[in-house]
Amino acid sequence: MHWLSILGIGLASNLDNLGIGFSFGTRRIKIPIQSNLLIAALSTLSAYIAIRCGHLIATYSSPTFANAIGGSMIMAIGLWAIIKSLMATSRRKASNAQKSHRADQVGEVIITWKETWTLGIALSLNCIASGLGAGVTGVSAWGTTISVGAFSIITIALGSSLGHQISNTVVGKYSNAIGGIILICIGIYEIII
Template sequence: MNLFSAFFLALSSNLDNIGIGASYGIRRIDLPFWSNLIVAIVTTIGTIISMCIGNVAANYISSHPAKIIGSSIIAGAGVWVILQSWIAPNKVESAPQVLKEMSSPFAPLKNEMLRAKTILALQIKSLGIIIQILKEPWVADMDLSRKIEGKEAFLLAFALMINNLASGFGGGMVGINIPLTAGMTFVLSLFTLAISVKFGHQYLSRWLGKYASLVAGIILIAVGIYEFFV
């Protein structure tokens, strides 16, 4: 049954990838394999670290309180994700809208405005940058090359990693298998980003991207409740 919790914890951690990948696919922003690999490695490392910290913390608490705290953190992270999706829902634009923007005579001006916005974003605190990337994934393309490479991939990966620390910590506290979760997180990260970028222009991908945060939140709540009662 540990397989159940490990899989759904890893799945919930990677559902944001669908919204991000769909945004890139629609805007024709390429995510090369090596950049996708960087994202998968960084998010997996974040999962391992957060789960290990949660596991160590659980050793200083008796098993029953640790289970209550850990499952509550997982469910709480799910509630937070859902609230965030309602307050600031992921905006996955339609392909015709994006193509119209790209062909507009004002597109160069918009690109310069986006560049200025990105430079301004880099001047604020790191947390602000992370929040901005999660809300507007294309901002990670800092040089406007329509390709996520190098430091841009690390920035995107760090944003996704930070977003999943709480659920990983809770998973470690309740004793969910760390290697199993890490392995699934790595594979699902590679898969969800690659597929959503490739098929981002299709309706199903855009629909999944739009509701990814809501689904991820529901899954986390379900895992938290499940771990509380097992």
């Protein structure tokens, strides 16, 4: 198994989650464990389906060709993430100004279920493209799916809890670009190996 690719895809697919966690953390909006698990479940499901589709594509082509195609797809996704990051700096500030929240019994603001579903679906779309490319290269569907789910939970929780201190750093502002660079490296690795 390509453990480096499995871990890298799991991390790269969820770096947006880190930024989302930061944005909620800086605004003191709590993302409870139930919401975090729902977001992770949606990402996991979409990654698994995409990887299985990639495996089907790989069955009808040679391993070298499949690795070249899958690696190229992962690199293209990484390049697109970098371009998107460069173009979306100003839009990110506007999109972080979400208004629909509710307060719990002690007055703490928490994310609504509607926001959780919307966020989960949006973030799961990140996993489809990289999952398809990963599936074509032949990585383990279960391993990658578990990696995607675990990193989803970790990045949202970490981003939310550290939002105050590091929301204005390079990691928070350029999560798309960092994820893109990781995906390009994974793509190159898959083509070479």
